[in-house]
Amino acid sequence: MSQLTYHLMNTSFSKDITPIAFKSAEQFQTRPNYQAALRCNTEELDRIVGKYELSEKEKLQCGLNGCNNWHWHGFVIRTKDGQETNCGKDCGSRDFKVSFKEIIAVYRRAEDAASKKDRLTQILADRESLLAEAERVTADVRIASSKIERIRAEIKKDAVLDRAFQSCMKVDGRIQVEDDASKRLREELGLPAGKADLRTIAVIRGGNALRQSSIIHYRLSRFLVEPLAGMTAQNLDALTTKQLAAESMRFGNLKQHLSDGRQFLTDAAEFNSAANIETLLLLQELIPKNARTSRLSRIFERLPQM
Known part of the structure; x- marks a missing residue:
C-alpha cells in the first residue's frame, strides 16, 4: 500500500467523518467548493468526500486534470486547500498512482459503519420511549391483575x-336463571317437566382479563421489559449491522406485547369496575337455597370492598 493510499484511507474514513453517498450529480456540483475542472497532483490530494453511482443516462465528465472521460460511477475528491471535483476510479488510479480498489473496500466499510451508527441511534431512541411505556403498562398490569386474583380467590x-x-x-359471562313464565306455561299445558328456558339477568364483563391475569405480568416482564432493558448502547454497539437490523425487527414483536398489555388493562378495568362487582353479587341467584351459608354471605359482603 502506498503512503498516499494509506493517507487517504485514514483521512477519508476517520470516526469524525461520515462518507457521503451522493444520489445525484447536482448534490455535489452545488457544493460551495466544487470545481467542474480541477488540477490536482499527488501532493495536493487530501481525501475522498464521497461517492456517486448514477444511471448511465446521468453520466458526466471527469473533472480531474483535464480527463473529461464520460462515466457514471466515481468519487468526489478534495484537495488540501478545500477545493472539490469528481473523478472516476480509473482516473484516480492513473493520476495519483493509488490503489482505489483498496480505498473502495475501506469506503464500503465506512459506509457500513455509518449505516450501523444511524441504525443504532434510531434503535436507542425507540428503545427509550418504548421502555418507559412498557414499564408503566407493566406496573399498571401488576396492580390490575392483583385485584382480579384477589376477587377470584x-x-x-x-x-x-x-x-x-x-x-x-x-358462556361469555352471562348469568342465566330459569324463566319462571316458561316453567308455569309448561305446568298449565300439562307438559312434562323439561329443561327450563333460561334468561340472562346480567353479564360479567372483562372475561379476557380474567383468563390472563395469572400470567400477563410475567409475560410483560420477561418478554417486553427485560429485552428492552438489555438493549443498552454498549450491548448494541457490539452487534454487526446485520444483527442490528434483526434487533430493529424485534421491535415489532415487542410492540405487540405492549399492545397486549394495554388491551389487558382495558379488559381488567371492566372486570374490576364497581358495576361489574355489583354484577358478581347476582351470582347468588344461581345458588340453591340450601347452599346459601353464612360463609357465602360474608363473601358477598367482602366483594364490593375489594
Whole structure:
C-alpha cells in the first residue's frame, strides 16, 4: 500500500467523518467548493468526500486534470486547500498512482459503519420511549391483575359459588336463571317437566382479563421489559449491522406485547369496575337455597370492598 493510499484511507474514513453517498450529480456540483475542472497532483490530494453511482443516462465528465472521460460511477475528491471535483476510479488510479480498489473496500466499510451508527441511534431512541411505556403498562398490569386474583380467590372460598361463576364465564359471562313464565306455561299445558328456558339477568364483563391475569405480568416482564432493558448502547454497539437490523425487527414483536398489555388493562378495568362487582353479587341467584351459608354471605359482603 502506498503512503498516499494509506493517507487517504485514514483521512477519508476517520470516526469524525461520515462518507457521503451522493444520489445525484447536482448534490455535489452545488457544493460551495466544487470545481467542474480541477488540477490536482499527488501532493495536493487530501481525501475522498464521497461517492456517486448514477444511471448511465446521468453520466458526466471527469473533472480531474483535464480527463473529461464520460462515466457514471466515481468519487468526489478534495484537495488540501478545500477545493472539490469528481473523478472516476480509473482516473484516480492513473493520476495519483493509488490503489482505489483498496480505498473502495475501506469506503464500503465506512459506509457500513455509518449505516450501523444511524441504525443504532434510531434503535436507542425507540428503545427509550418504548421502555418507559412498557414499564408503566407493566406496573399498571401488576396492580390490575392483583385485584382480579384477589376477587377470584374470594370466589373460590365457596365451591358452589365457584362452580356457578365458572359456568357463567363459559358462556361469555352471562348469568342465566330459569324463566319462571316458561316453567308455569309448561305446568298449565300439562307438559312434562323439561329443561327450563333460561334468561340472562346480567353479564360479567372483562372475561379476557380474567383468563390472563395469572400470567400477563410475567409475560410483560420477561418478554417486553427485560429485552428492552438489555438493549443498552454498549450491548448494541457490539452487534454487526446485520444483527442490528434483526434487533430493529424485534421491535415489532415487542410492540405487540405492549399492545397486549394495554388491551389487558382495558379488559381488567371492566372486570374490576364497581358495576361489574355489583354484577358478581347476582351470582347468588344461581345458588340453591340450601347452599346459601353464612360463609357465602360474608363473601358477598367482602366483594364490593375489594
